[in-house]
Amino acid sequence: MSGNIAILGAGAFGTALAVALSANGPVTLWGRRIGWSGENPALPGVRLPDAVTVTETLPAAEILLLAVPAQALSGFLAAHAAHLDGRALVSCAKGIDLASGQSPARMMSSACPAAVVAVLTGPSFAADIARGLPTALTLACADAAVGHRLQHALSTAVLRLYRTTDVTGAELGGALKNVIAIAAGVAIGAGLGDSARAAIISRGFAEMTRFAVHRGAEADTLTGLSGLGDLVLTATSEGSRNFRYGLALGRGEGFDPAITVEGAATARAVAAIAAAESVEMPISTLIAGLAAGQVDVKKAMRLLLARPLKEE
Numbered sequence: 001m002s003g004n005i006a007i008l009g010a011g012a013f014g015t016a017l018a019v020a021l022s023a024n025g026p027v028t029l030w031g032r033r034i035g036w037s038g039e040n041p042a043l044p045g046v047r048l049p050d051a052v053t054v055t056e057t058l059p060a061a062e063i064l065l066l067a068v069p070a071q072a073l074s075g076f077l078a079a080h081a082a083h084l085d086g087r088a089l090v091s092c093a094k095g096i097d098l099a100s101g102q103s104p105a106r107m108m109s110s111a112c113p114a115a116v117v118a119v120l121t122g123p124s125f126a127a128d129i130a131r132g133l134p135t136a137l138t139l140a141c142a143d144a145a146v147g148h149r150l151q152h153a154l155s156t157a158v159l160r161l162y163r164t165t166d167v168t169g170a171e172l173g174g175a176l177k178n179v180i181a182i183a184a185g186v187a188i189g190a191g192l193g194d195s196a197r198a199a200i201i202s203r204g205f206a207e208m209t210r211f212a213v214h215r216g217a218e219a220d221t222l223t224g225l226s227g228l229g230d231l232v233l234t235a236t237s238e239g240s241r242n243f244r245y246g247l248a249l250g251r252g253e254g255f256d257p258a259i260t261v262e263g264a265a266t267a268r269a270v271a272a273i274a275a276a277e278s279v280e281m282p283i284s285t286l287i288a289g290l291a292a293g294q295v296d297v298k299k300a301m302r303l304l305l306a307r308p309l310k311e312e
């Protein structure tokens with residue numbers, strides 16, 4: 001498994017991955033409507049290397065990286081599953097599908113039963129990857145041999161991939177950290193202070209682990225790049241759209257609905273699953289309520305602090 005890589009989804013992350021992976025050889029970047037050339041407005045300031053071919057025709061590469069947002073994935077798979085089946089499919093989306101409660105990898109496996117499905121996740125802003133800054137990610141694949149091959153095919157001199165067979169843990173770490181990043185942004189936006197943010201990161205991480213283990217993950221996976229690593233990045237940096245969305249919520253300001261904020265829908269999905277399956281997810285549930293306008297920040301804080309005292 002080498003070369004022969006295509007990225008489906010020409011947003012910020014897909015474009016950044018194309019730029020990074022072109023260091024190893026030719027890469028195809030597919031988008032449903034490419035209205036630009038040379039520089040993608042989704043990733044301003046980044047010129048595409050010659051080794052990247054941009055196309056609106058679905059490519060026939062051996063390894064396909066899917067970089068469309070989680071809530072768009074079911075529509076994408078409904079349209080293109082037949083073309084994707086039988087290949088190595090690498091999910092790059094960080095979310096849980098609101099309609100089905102499923103993870104992107106699970107959706108891909110259901111839609112493409114003959115495909116080998118893997119997940120690429122971890123702390124990585126598109127802008128950093130595209131600039132060639134050093135980045136470490138997790139490649140998760142239940143098939144250890146395929147995971148090993150993908151790890152090598154998708155690593156470069158500055159993009160260092162670690163591997164795991166715990167697909168559920170890696171994928172849920174990336175999805176759930178977006179929800180906690182929103183919560184951290186709310187704390188800062190509402191002027192609650194850095195100590196409150198630290199409490200949210202720490203207790204949010206406990207929630208992430210609880211939910212992931214409930215769904216079959218290994219707890220250790222959450223302490224890695226895909227969980228704690230990505231949580232640290234997005235809960236502390238205004239480079240994160242989820243954090244910025246939380247800032248706006250905390251300040252009582254609006255936020256451009258065209259910007260991809262995976263954590264908002266994921267919070268709703270998590271809240272529904274938590275309620276149905278009795279998993280204690282207080283921060284995520286309040287973020288779902290805040291995002292839906294059902295609760296305000298003051299009330300959310302009161303509700304969090306009024307919970308019974310417990311062991312850590």
Ligand SMILES: NC(=O)C1=CN([C@@H]2O[C@H](COP(=O)(O)OP(=O)(O)OC[C@H]3O[C@@H](n4cnc5c(N)ncnc54)[C@H](OP(=O)(O)O)[C@@H]3O)[C@@H](O)[C@H]2O)C=CC1
Pocket residue numbers: 009010011012013014031032033042067068069070072073075076092093094095124125126127259260262
């Ligand atoms: N940006 C980042 O730093 C990182 C992002 N990610 C993850 O990558 C995923 C994508 O995020 P990102 O690239 O930033 O998002 P963007 O909003 O920048 O881009 C999303 C892209 O998906 C395309 N798209 C949406 N629906 C469909 C569809 N049905 N068929 C084909 N294409 C579709 C959009 O196309 P169109 O413009 O035509 O609507 C757009 O090009 C998310 O899950 C995110 O969490 C992971 C790590 C880092």
Ligand SMILES: O=C(CO)COP(=O)(O)O
Pocket residue numbers: 094122123124125126178181230233234239240241242243260261262
């Ligand atoms: O997942 C990311 C970094 O690892 C990107 O975070 P945002 O989607 O919040 O911008």
